[in-house]
Amino acid sequence: MLDANLTQQLKAYLVNIRQPIELVASLGDDAKSRQMGELLDEIAALSDSIAVVTADDRRKPSFMIRRVGTDIGVRFAGLPMGHEFTSLVLALLQVGGHPSKAAQDLIRQVEALDGDFHFETFFSLSCANCPDVVQALNLMAVLNPRVTHTAIDGALFQDEVAARKVMAVPTVFLNGEVFGQGRMELEQIVGKLDTGASARVAETIAAKDPFDVLVIGGGPAGAAAAIYTARKGIRTGILAERFGGQVADTMAIENLVSVPHTDGPKLVADLDRHVREYDVDIMNLQRAARLVAATAEGGLHEVVLENGAALKARTVILSTGARWRQMNVPGEDAYRNKGVAYCPHCDGPLYKGKRVAVIGGGNSGVEAAIDLANIVAHVTLIEYDSTLRADAVLQRKLASLPNVRIITSASTTEVHGDGEKVNALSYRDRNTDAMHRVDLEGIFVQIGLVPNTEWLAGAIALSPRGEIEVDDRGHTSQPGVFAAGDVTTVPFKQIVIAMGEGSTAALAAFDHLIRLPAEETHDWEEAAE
Template sequence: MLDTTMKSQLQTYLQKVTQPYEIVATLDDGEKSRELWSLLSEIAEVTDKITLRSDGIDERVPSFAFKRAQGGASLCFAGIPLGHEFTSLVLALLQVGGHPPRVSDEVIEQVSELEGEYHFETYYSLSCQNCPDVVQALNLLAVLNPNIRHVAIDGALFQEEVDRRQIMSVPSVYLNGEPFASGRMGVEEILTKIDTGAAQRDARKISEREPFDVLVVGGGPAGAAGAIYAARKGIRTGVAAERFGGQVLDTMGIENLISMAETEGPKLARALEENVRDYNVDIMNLQRASALLPAVEPGGYHEIRFDSGASLKAKTVIVATGARWRELNVPGEKEYRNRGVAYCPHCDGPLFKGKRVAVIGGGNSGVEAAIDLAGIVGHVT
């Protein structure tokens, strides 16, 4: 399953595992079960911290779960997490084994203190570039809090289940058996939805900040560049964004960006954020601007208000809110979004296997989508 290079890289990563644990697989005699067992066997071969078992009794086959001797870490993969989800698998292997996650102590504390029982199910496809963020975020929650369970499900392998729940876009997340959310989400966004007081607490903290010299509204490439250039001059700079990375996060392939032949949108967005943080720029994520109140007097502070109830002041405001995907604005489009109306053929295509699909758009993007779908669906118009 893994080539020599991937095995070598995996062995290097798994040296960071400090706590032993078991991987318990639920299998049958099918081809996919044999493929999964082969993958898990290769993983277990490169470290003595992981023990492999095949006596699982999960309802989904093939699947595998993580089991620590001291309990906790209730997470499971139903399917074979390769493609875009291989990174999710590697991170799960590390975090279950005690490697510290790359989130703030404040977030770890917030997750650990969540009360109640949370059973998350995430449906993904191996070609979806938006799915790994959601899978990784929910896996992390399951690692940090024993009351949280997460199952990541490959929709292409469990088509009957997908059809029964009428899932027509990925990632789609269920919580305790009910629809929870769809689309890209990170840890902070998920916490905002399940920790009902989090948004209000964050809004208060943001409003208490001192006025900035420069406040950038928008977290895409333009906003990131503006923030970096301001901060390099020693100017106190902040960035407020609905989601840092902007539309870049939804872009699968980016080519011929200066200095790199090709990259992926989420990878570029992470690099942008790291670069901005290197200059101690204050990044305030999940903040959608709703109003700009200009300064009353020359030299005064402008005020930005947000949907969350927060507000910020700054001497200079840079508006870099970018663009959004174009919509048709026809009857039924919003009502059936993620229920038959989709915008990402790479992500959602596998869910329409064998079905008749119409692609709206005659430009190069439309043609590319039709070609990609032709190998999956029954018919493309």
């Protein structure tokens, strides 16, 4: 199961186990059970602190990582490879007594949770968002004896997926009821359980001193901006709804100059690590609600958060990025995560052997159709224009697939379902106005991005598309407020371009600061003299 490289890496990690653990296996006679048994034996052979024992659990194949002589442990139903291999390694270490790197106040918050919390997470091995959820819940199960967690590979337990109506990953159940779907970090999960957490965080944020530069958004543009301003020695903060942004949902990245190949989760981890090398105040999982620009030169701008707190700064860099564009047709919202999906890499394995549609004929849509054709029974690609807009090489690959149908000049008009899940969509032929219905079980929407600027309406100038209007230095219509990345009018929404624009905005903000009237002396100004 493990190649030589993974074996060496895992062996190096396992020396950090402080307390003996056992891998409690529940196996059947199927091929996956044999693979799991092989994997567990290989892991046990790498450390004297690990032993394999057998048990009989209702899910086969599955195994529990348990601290010997205790009830502390986590369970995997399925083979935690692919993106979940890191979850496996962390679980081995944490159950084995290796301390977590989570913030101490957050650890204490988990330990203090009062109640019995039995979590189950359905994941797919191709899901880039699932590991964050699995790892957070695993850590909670290690820290608090009244928390348990089982991570379930939805592709392996299709009957259970169908019975529990799981149509998107990650889907988390708490005590048998749906707790949440989509990417969640440890702070978010604990915040939902500890109802007083949000108020305490808001109080902490509101007490912060004004920043010289406050970056709103933690994607490539925001990370680059924070690094550049922090290197100037000025007081820098990042406010991010989700550090990494859309990049976290991106799989193969092969056009980031000097990095031949990486993926979104790895790039986000690298960005986070780089930003933390500097004195940057990172306020993650926080959403901005309103910008109040300064009314006088040199005044403080104010950013009001959804939790009611407010931050002040001498300059602001807006890098809130963009999100998936919706079809905005009847049924789409009603069946979101019930057959309507936006991440084929994450949710595709749940549709094995089923019929799906992909909406959109650009690169994202055609790539999604190609990937899904390897999993599902049939793909119908629907494009509004008369021709596909994807690169020629992708179009040729798509045309060669026998289980793909391409429909152009088509406008999706409605998503149909039975009240619980999608069962069809309707589209209008734009050439004849004839209406058609396609029976299916899943719809993957890939029609571009929408800038995250609704909260800025009336505060700064926006384009008709909702993008922030900027000049070649990232200036917006408000002095002291800058913008960068996919949220702006800068063409070509690419990671490398966003990084460059973030750096440009940071340098422009610094230039703005040093030209302001000197009302008070800052440490960075003294260092520059």
